[in-house]
Amino acid sequence: GQSLEQPSEVTAVEGAIVQINCTYQTSGFYGLSWYQQHDGGAPTFLSYNGLDGLEETGRFSSFLSRSDSYGYLLLQELQMKDSASYFCAVLNSGNTPLVFGKGTRLSVIA
Amino acid sequence: KAGVTQTPRYLIKTRGQQVTLSCSPISGHRSVSWYQQTPGQGLQFLFEYFSETQRNKGNFPGRFSGRQFSNSRSEMNVSTLELGDSALYLCASSLDPVDNQPQHFGDGTRLSIL
Numbered sequence: 001g002q003s004l005e006q007p008s009e010v011t012a013v014e015g016a017i018v019q020i021n022c023t024y025q026t027s028g029f030y031g032l033s034w035y036q037q038h039d040g041g042a043p044t045f046l047s048y049n050g051l052d053g054l055e056e057t058g059r060f061s062s063f064l065s066r067s068d069s070y071g072y073l074l075l076q077e078l079q080m081k082d083s084a085s086y087f088c089a090v091l092n093s094g095n096t097p098l099v100f101g102k103g104t105r106l107s108v109i110a
Numbered sequence: 111k112a113g114v115t116q117t118p119r120y121l122i123k124t125r126g127q128q129v130t131l132s133c134s135p136i137s138g139h140r141s142v143s144w145y146q147q148t149p150g151q152g153l154q155f156l157f158e159y160f161s162e163t164q165r166n167k168g169n170f171p172g173r174f175s176g177r178q179f180s181n182s183r184s185e186m187n188v189s190t191l192e193l194g195d196s197a198l199y200l201c202a203s204s205l206d207p208v209d210n211q212p213q214h215f216g217d218g219t220r221l222s223i224l
Contacts, residue, residue, distance in 0.1 A: 008150075033212065042114075042200065043153070045212035087152060097143060097166045098213065102152035 002026040004101035006088055011107045012078055020073045020104045022088035032064050032071045033089045033098065043087060046073070075106075083108045112136065114216035116201050122222045128189040131219045135182050135203030141165075142184040143213065144176060147198040156199075159184055160206070188221075196223045 004024045012018040022032065031050040035043040047055050049064035049071060061074040075082055085103040092099070115134040123129050135142050143166075144156040155168040159178035176186040182203070188195055198220050202213035 035213075042215040042217045043202075043213075044215070048212065097155050097158050097168075099155065100145075100153040102150065 002090065002092075002099050004088055004090060004099065006086075006101045006104045008102070009105045009107070011109060012075075014078055014080060014108055014110050016078050017074065017076050018078060018106065020075075020086050020088075020106065022071045022073075022101060024069050024071075024088070024090050024101075026069075026090050026092055026099070028093040028096070029066065029069070029090060030093045031091045032062070033091060034060075034062050034073045035087045035089060035100075036084050037087065037103070038084045046086075048091075078108045080108050080110070082106060114201055114203050114214050116199075116216035116219050118219060119217065120220050120222075122224060123191050124224050125191055125193060127191050128187065129191060129221065130185055130187045131199055131201075131221075133184045133186075133201030133203075133216060135184070135201075136214055139203035139205055139214070140182055141204045141206055141211075142178055142182065143202045143204075144184070144186050145200045145202065146170075147200055147218070148196075153200065156186065191223050193223050196221060 006022045033048045034046040037043040047062040059076045064071040087103045089098045089100045141160045143158040145153040158166040162178045178184045198218045200218045202215045204213045205211040
């Protein structure tokens, strides 16, 4: 079977840095994606890692280590608007759908 | 470019009824996926349609079904509704998710079963 593990909740202070980890067990791993979802809103795509290493997009970065079956999302210079749920999702090879984790609820406090 | 549109936004049904939800993908997107989202369970994959064919199916009972039309619009149907079907149903479209194309989600249909 497949499984993704990520913390259910994280709290961080405005202006700080926070890292949300994701470990996965899957067969035919192809890549790892991250999505953000605000309360009452639609999930929106943040990043994709197909290769090991760090991908940076503004304040957000995502990292993948295929040998460790591990990735993380790094959010820098946290803002109140970053309070949301963050989902990691695994893309497997072949015509298979994305598999999402249960999400990490990030609360940014003043 | 218009985003993914789901209708209706909210729906209240009673046990035993059936419901049909609609999803209009982004123009040019041929893949439409459906997800069920409940608190604490994340996004659970229902099925994916590509060029009018069901390409993948999640682990849901046969009461959940769907289809895709030639214009890529998709519908999902749930028959004999149960209380546990209360959830947010999300539709996502992409050029082709198996080619690591990102999924674009609609705002969802919130279904409540009384």
